[in-house]
Amino acid sequence: MTTRQVPRTIPTSLRRVPEARERFGSFADRYLDAMADGDPLADAFVADFPALGHGRAMRMLRTACREGIAAVPDAPASLVALFAELDAVPAWHDADAIDRDSRHTSRYSRASGIVLGAASLVSGYANSAASRPLELTGRYVENAGARTIEVGSWLLAVNQPGGLTRFSDGFELTVRVRIIHALVRASLRERPDWDTAAWGLPISQSYLAYTLVEFTLIPLRAMRRIGAPYLAHEEAAAYARWRYLGHLLGIEDGLLPRNAAEQERLEEIYLLTRPVVDDYCRALVASINREFLVPEIQGVLPQRLGGQAPRVVHALERLFLGDEIADELAIPRTRLTRVLAVVGPVLSLVNHLRDLVPGTLGPRTRKGKAYEVEQEQRLRRDWNVQHDLVDASPGGGRPHPARGDG
Structure with a gap:
């Protein structure tokens, strides 16, 4: 059950709302x-952070993650309630199968x-x-490399066995990540430059749910387009993995996509109604x-x-975004896009046939895992990034609510 946090009004930045209601019915309403x-x-x-202190609250959170909520004897009721949900694994989740x-x-890789x-x-x-929180916290334009490494490290961790x-x-x-979202949401709601009427609640359920599309449907499709297709059972596992990750991130059941078809529906309504691209x-x-x-x-x-x-x-x-969105984002046109569009399906066929040859998956996987480790180390060295997420990033730059200095 989700508690409403701002008035029930449709953000004025959304487009084609009547068309969305006509096409998607009750799902559009939700x-x-x-x-x-x-x-x-x-x-x-x-x-509860102001009463607890930011540092103490984050230490409580880490202890509850690593040792269980019982290891936090002075845990506030809010943290106990959060972990009651996190500890209750849904019946539909099968980590071993994934x-x-x-x-x-x-x-x-x-x-x-x-x-x-x-x-x-x-x-x-x-x-x-949806990207406005990045602007107002300064996380990307000021340091795109560090933010990308943070996301990549998180994805590497959740995709490991276990x-x-x-x-x-x-x-x-x-x-x-879930608590970082909540910290950013709380901070932005108090800022005079956050336009609730235009943008809705910061990091709302709708845009949070779309992140599953960004990390499942979109990359799976992109991998096929550049000639690196996964097998059918691997794609199904990816959707299952991100369904559970969405649950851990706090996405409500009514918006949490269970499979490819539901992610495609979510992508369609998101693209239909998305606000205009700006500078x-x-x-x-x-x-x-x-x-x-x-x-x-x-x-x-x-x-x-x-x-x-x-x-x-x-x-x-x-190739990945299509010309309409790429034009809006001022991504230059190049004839190389057409070359990739032709070469991709050929490589996909070649790699799919390779995947079907007995005994080839294991060696290629081991090589790929070695590359992941080397790449992680290299990126951290080249970009001088030692932390995992922004809440653990060093101070001294622009304040950020996840660190407690913004």
Whole structure:
């Protein structure tokens, strides 16, 4: 049950609302209403932060994640209630099946790293309301590399075998992401520059639910387009994994997609109603391209082709996003997009046939896992990032509510 946190009004920045109601019926009503909904359990715990002290509250949270709520004898009722939900594993969740069916997905780790930046993250920037919290907390334009590494490290943890179990690193990171969202939500609601009438509640249920599309449907589709397709049971495991992650993140059942079809429906209504792209959206894309994606592609290309890295990044983004959104985000057009569109299906067929050859998945997976470790270490060294999430990032820069200094 979700507690309404702002008046029941449709944000004025949304477009084509009547068409959405006509096409999606009762689901549109729930999606639009949820623009006013936050995360009651996480929000209640964050409301206790002033009395507890930010540092003490976060230590309580980490202890409850690592040792259980019983290990926090002075835990406030809000934290006890939060972990009562987190500790109750839904009957539909089967972690063993997810681990079994996704044990070879790391064979495509090189491609998935590119897709994370050029598809998953960039796709969210075509919505000026959903990306507004990034603008007001300064997390991307000021340091795109650090933020991308934070997201990548979280995804690496939750995709490890056992990464969804109760006392795993992936579980703790996911719960901390949930509290970071609540801290940002509480901070922005108090700011005079947050326009509730236009944007709804910061990090609302509707936009939070769409993050599952960004990390499941969109990357799976993008992987196929660049010739790195997963097998059918691997894709099913990805949807199952993110259904549970969505539950841990506090997404209500009415918006939590269970499968590919429900993610596709969520993507359709999101794209139909999304606010217009603004200059900040374009600045986000320019920042992640300039500060992260182009340097990363330059490191992959032969030295003589390093100057083509921006063109490769733009081609990938246009392939993943489509020309309409890419035009709105001011991503330059390039003929290389058409080349990738032709080459991708051929590579997909070749790699799919490779996947069916007995005995090949294991060695390729081990090679991919070794690359993940090397890549994680290299990125942290190159970008001087030692923390995992923003709540543990060093101070000294722009204040952030997750650190307790904003």
